[in-house]
Amino acid sequence: MMFMIGANSSQAFIYPSIPMKRIKKPTATAMTRPSQSPSTSLPLTPLPIDAVPSTTFSPTLPPETLISLILTTLLSSFAYLYWSNTIVPQKRVELSKSKRSGEIKGYLEDLRSDDEDRGVEKWLMNDWLEPTKKERAIPGLEGKFNSGDNPVLAAAAGIILLGVLNGLVEAGLSINDGV
Secondary structure, eight states: OEEEEEEOSSOEEEEEEOOOSSOOOOOTTTTTSOOSSGGGOOOOOOEEGGGSOOOOOOOOOOHHHHHHHHHHHHHHHHHHHHIIIIIHHHHHHHHHHHHHHSHHHHHHHHHHHOOSSOHHHHHHTHHHHSOOOOOBSSTTOOOTTOBTTOHHHHHHHHHHHHHHHHHHHHHHHHHHHHO
8 A cells, every 4th residue: 555645725634545557537526435446446535644653763874874974084084184294384384485585585575665555465464574473372282383363273262162152052041941
């Protein structure tokens, strides 16, 4: 037996039906009475949805999905570690060489000596034009990239702050609901 779902303007119905060999156009009387011949059977009288037994579904995680999740996490971790331990230090060395005696040094000297209206450029390059030792963004954390202008630290701090605020709001709502 198969079930077909249908609805009218006032109530939803589930129609039990029997597979048909030949489909005839239903009439008003054929919709309310079952057909006598199995070869020309039409849908039976519609049953309200409440009359059909409900089935409880529980969430499952297929093994393929779990393997994909683990592989994606591992690949992302290895890519991050390679970027953090190989690419970033190489590019920082290249940048420091260029700032000392390369193309960037010439650009910074032109920017320092230029009196034209380049206020935005000077403001953006202020850290390089007037280098100063920056304070650590996270006190007690040793590291090369522990400065307040590090976007990774800023994003992590923002995410942690939002999580803490969300926890506080949910805890406050649950306390108020219980009273």
